[in-house]
Amino acid sequence: MFRSLQDDDRDLVTLNVNGQMVTARKGQSVWSAMAVAGQVETRKAALSGEARSAYCAMGVCFECMVNIDGLPNQQACLRRVADGMKVLTQDISEDTEADDAGL
Amino acid sequence: MQAFDCAIVGAGPAGMSAAIELAQAGADVVVLDRADRAGGQIYRSAADSPLPDAASLGPDYAAGADLISRFEDSGAKHLAGADAWHLGDDGRILFSYQGETRELHSREMLLCPGAMERPMPIPGWTLPGVMTAGAAQVMLKSDAVVADGAVFAGSGPLLYLIVAQYLRLGVPVAALVETTPRQHYLDAAPLMPRALRQLGQLRKGLSLLREIRASGVSIYRHAENLEVLGDENAKGLRFVASGKQYEVAADTVFLHHGVQPNLNMTRAMGLAHHWNSAQMCWQVTVDAFGESSVAHVSVAGDGAGIVGADGACAAGRVAAQNISHRLGRISRAERDNKTKSDLAYLSALKPFRRFIDCLYRPTDALSSPRQANTLVCRCEEQSMGDLRTGFEQGARDPNALKSLTRCGMGPCQGRQCGHLVTGLLAQWREESPEAVGYYRLRSPQRLLTLDELGRYETVTAEAAE
Numbered sequence: 048m049f050r051s052l053q054d055d056d057r058d059l060v061t062l063n064v065n066g067q068m069v070t071a072r073k074g075q076s077v078w079s080a081m082a083v084a085g086q087v088e089t090r091k092a093a094l095s096g097e098a099r100s101a102y103c104a105m106g107v108c109f110e111c112m113v114n115i116d117g118l119p120n121q122q123a124c125l126r127r128v129a130d131g132m133k134v135l136t137q138d139i140s141e142d143t144e145a146d147d148a149g150l
Numbered sequence: 151m152q153a154f155d156c157a158i159v160g161a162g163p164a165g166m167s168a169a170i171e172l173a174q175a176g177a178d179v180v181v182l183d184r185a186d187r188a189g190g191q192i193y194r195s196a197a198d199s200p201l202p203d204a205a206s207l208g209p210d211y212a213a214g215a216d217l218i219s220r221f222e223d224s225g226a227k228h229l230a231g232a233d234a235w236h237l238g239d240d241g242r243i244l245f246s247y248q249g250e251t252r253e254l255h256s257r258e259m260l261l262c263p264g265a266m267e268r269p270m271p272i273p274g275w276t277l278p279g280v281m282t283a284g285a286a287q288v289m290l291k292s293d294a295v296v297a298d299g300a301v302f303a304g305s306g307p308l309l310y311l312i313v314a315q316y317l318r319l320g321v322p323v324a325a326l327v328e329t330t331p332r333q334h335y336l337d338a339a340p341l342m343p344r345a346l347r348q349l350g351q352l353r354k355g356l357s358l359l360r361e362i363r364a365s366g367v368s369i370y371r372h373a374e375n376l377e378v379l380g381d382e383n384a385k386g387l388r389f390v391a392s393g394k395q396y397e398v399a400a401d402t403v404f405l406h407h408g409v410q411p412n413l414n415m416t417r418a419m420g421l422a423h424h425w426n427s428a429q430m431c432w433q434v435t436v437d438a439f440g441e442s443s444v445a446h447v448s449v450a451g452d453g454a455g456i457v458g459a460d461g462a463c464a465a466g467r468v469a470a471q472n473i474s475h476r477l478g479r480i481s482r483a484e485r486d487n488k489t490k491s492d493l494a495y496l497s498a499l500k501p502f503r504r505f506i507d508c509l510y511r512p513t514d515a516l517s518s519p520r521q522a523n524t525l526v527c528r529c530e531e532q533s534m535g536d537l538r539t540g541f542e543q544g545a546r547d548p549n550a551l552k553s554l555t556r557c558g559m560g561p562c563q564g565r566q567c568g569h570l571v572t573g574l575l576a577q578w579r580e581e582s583p584e585a586v587g588y589y590r591l592r593s594p595q596r597l598l599t600l601d602e603l604g605r606y607e608t609v610t611a612e613a614a615e
Contacts (some may be wrong), residue, residue, distance in 0.1 A: 048401065052294040053200060072200065072293070074186075079293040087278045087383075094531045098382055100278030102528075102566075104285035104360065105191060106184065107266045107412065110276075110528060111152040120561065122598045124182065126287070 049082040061129040071128045078104060078111050078123035081134065089113050089123055090137035112135050152610035153255035154180045155477050157243055158226075159234050159415065160262030164451025164457045166217055167466035168260055168473075169226035175474045178611040180254065181221075182245055183233040188218050190264055191284065197222075200294040203401020206318040207291070210309070210354075210459070217463070229609075234483045235260070236593035237419050239444045245595070250605035256517050258446050258473045261416060262466065265409040266454035268305060268431070268512055269566045271519040275405065276528055283309045283406035286316075292329045298401035300459060303376055304325040308512040309406040310358040317365045324400045325368040327389055329407065331513060332372055338509035342513055345505035347498065369394060378403055407512050411453045414565055420589040421447065425584040428507045429456055431569060432519065438493060439485075440469035448473060456507075464492040493555045518573050526574070527567040529560020536572065541578050548572060548589045561597055564589045572591025 051072070058073040071080035078101045081087065088098045089111040101111035104124045111123040114135040118141045123134070160164045161183035172179040181188075183471040189196050193214025197202075205212065216389060222228070227246065241256045274280065283302060289314070301314050301324045313326050320331040345352060345356045363369065369392040379397065386399040399484040410431035417423065422435040422443035433455040438439035440448040450469040451462035468489045471478055477487040522535030531557050545551040548558065548571050559569060560563035563573075568589055 048299070049289075049295055049297050052202060052296060073400070074200075075293045075295075076289075079295040082289070083295055086299050092276075092531055093529075097276070097554075098278050099528075100464050101278060101285065102276075103267065104288040105266070107562065107565045108528065109565075112561065119598070127186070130414060 048085070049079070050062050051083050060128055060132075062128050062130070062132040062134060065136055073128070073129050076104075076124050077113065077115065077121075077128055077132070077134060079114075080128050081123060085134075091140065093140045094142060097123045098147045152612070153241065154178050154227075154472065154611040155255055155256070156180075156258040156260060156473055157182065157241075157256035158260045158262060159183075159231075159237065159243070160264055160450060160451070161188035161221070161228065162262055162264050162462065163192060163214075163217065164264075164453075164462040164469075165190070165260070165262035166221035167463040168262070168450060168470035169228075169293055170220055170224045170469050171470035172223040172474060173226040175470075175479050176478060177474065177477060178227075178529070180227040180229060180256070180611065182229050182234050182243065183308060184231065184233045184280065188221055188228060188230070189214055191288070193218060194291045196291075199291070201290070202294075203319070205297050206594075207315055210307055211291075214459075221564045224346045226610075233596060234415070235595045235598065237415060239419060239447060242432070243448070244593070246598070246602060249602060250607065251603050252609050254609040258476060259448070260469055260473060261419075261442070261447065261449045261453060262451045262462075263412040263415045263449075263453035265456060266412045266518070267308075267406060268408045268410050268566065269570055270405040270516050270525060271518065271524055271570060272378060272405070273521050273524050274380065274384065275380055276525050277380050277382070277384045279384030279401050280403045280405065281406045283312050284409075286312050286404045289329055290315065294485060297402035297404075298322050299400055300404055301325050301327060301400040302404045302406070303329065303373070303387055303389070304406040304516065305330040306408045307355055307358070307506070308409065308584070309404075310355070310362060313367070313406070314358045317362065317367065317492060323367045325375070325387075325390070325398045326362060327370045327371060327373045327387060327398070328455070328517060329373050329376065329513065330371075330510060334509050334511065338505055341501065341505040341508055344501035348502035353504055368398070376473070376516070402451045407516050408457055408510055409452065410569065411455060412565070413568065413588075414563060414595050416442070416449055417558055417594055418451065418595055419444070419589065421449070423588065426583065427453060428504065428511075429600050430512055432572070438468070439472035439489070440465060441472065457496070457499065457503065461496060461503075464495050468492045468496070476510050484589035518570065518577065526570045527555075527557035527560065527563050530556040530558075530568075532557040532567075537571065538578070541575065546575065546579060547587055548575065549587075551575070552589060558589050562597065563591060
């Protein structure tokens with residue numbers, strides 16, 4: 048289980064991850080906010096639909112691609128949280144259609 | 151259009167050190183870095199740590215804060231949050247910046263792409279809960295986030311460092327599963343005497359290991375046949391040590407067996423590369439001053455072959471003096487004079503690096519999948535068996551295999567599977583990795599939206615400030 052070592056509640060923002068309201072620190076990565084909230088599934092693999100999650104957390108594996116505010120293919124480890132942000136586990140496969148906005 | 155004298159890509163130890171020198175020499179220098187703050191991976195958040203007690207990360211990390219502040223005061227233009235996705239040998243750089251597209255031009259380019267962790271394709275490595283040891287470090291350094299009761303598996307200094315950092319912070323660790331084979335200690339022993347010249351470095355490593363042993367955390371040595379347990383999420387790690395099979399339960403498994411240069415930038419530019427057989431990875435071919443096969447493009451730091459943070463600082467300074475000379479700001483003699491001590495340091499580091507490379511060299515069992523159904527290309531979900539079928543159908547080099555199976559064609563653009571594919575083809579062809587080659591890469595090096603491409607501006611160097 049992931050947890051934060053920060054014990055004060057300065058600079059908090061609230062985001063919505065798959066319908067769950069998640070509190071995170073300003074400047075924190077979307078991925079670590081998801082991890083602390085127990086929402087580790089970032090995307091479904093495009094062919095098998097298997098659950099995937101962040102692997103490298105530094106932008107090279109592209110496993111943590113989520114949908115942020117309607118925009119797909121956002122690397123959760125590189126994006127920073129913002130108040131009111133909406134994050135969804137990405138599910139783009141041959142059977143689903145990606146949101147036109149981002150492609 | 152006003153071009154910069156030098157554009158540096160990457161604000162880690164090499165990029166920051168180079169920028170400080172070039173700015174001091176009066177050059178118009180711009181540094182593009184993807185992160186919000188300079189530091190690279192190793193000094194990530196060193197200047198503004200979110201940790202209540204950053205000292206627990208060790209003195210080396212604290213030293214990063216000093217470098218970052220010298221860089222920030224250097225006068226070099228720092229574009230934080232600039233993600234370069236096209237580098238042209240005409241000096242043109244295209245990058246994403248605050249959701250928009252930017253372009254700039256430079257006479258000289260210095261690439262400092264740094265290192266990434268070697269992929270470790272053990273069975274179950276794609277399960278949620280399986281991450282790299284570097285990922286644990288990133289989360290700790292930038293967000294003060296840790297995983298309780300994790301298993302750490304593999305070998306190499308970075309693995310021991312993060313375990314020691316967790317223990318200092320009082321974070322429970324389920325086990326350290328160490329995979330360095332007995333034979334590696336024997337192979338590395340003859341290299342030890344010369345490595346002793348870097349006694350400080352060696353001591354640091356040994357004290358980490360002592361610290362871990364003293365903590366009482368479970369340590370398994372010479373482990374083999376690693377396998378992540380779990381169907382939908384990681385549930386633990388199974389392995390064999392001293393002839394006995396063990397299972398350690400954990401919902402987070404951190405893997406590590408060394409780092410390799412982050413290749414995509416140098417590959418996409420079409421620079422010459424060669425296979426480094428000691429570090430078992432591709433690296434860009436550069437001369438002692440960091441000049442690549444394209445003279446006005448230099449590469450420094452781990453991105454040009456793993457040297458570590460101190461080595462990267464020295465290599466960055468050396469490349470900067472050479473670029474100053476190429477820009478006509480200093481003479482060749484001045485360059486030679488100013489680089490003498492750093493070049494001497496870099497060559498003094500070599501025996502130590504050889505020792506580390508030999509002791510912790512990646513084993514075949516961890517560098518290459520052992521089971522046909524283990525995924526090699528995580529993005530396009532191509533298993534070793536799929537690739538073998540492609541090979542048998544006649545795809546004998548990485549690009550042919552990519553065309554046939556789509557391996558390496560997903561969003562990571564081969565960053566994870568590139569070395570694995572070279573390694574597998576070399577085994578199957580019974581030829582050297584050099585003969586097999588690597589994927590041909592192209593820009594853009596990241597996913598872009600048309601919307602972003604539509605918002606376009608050019609960044610110029612201000613004439614005379």
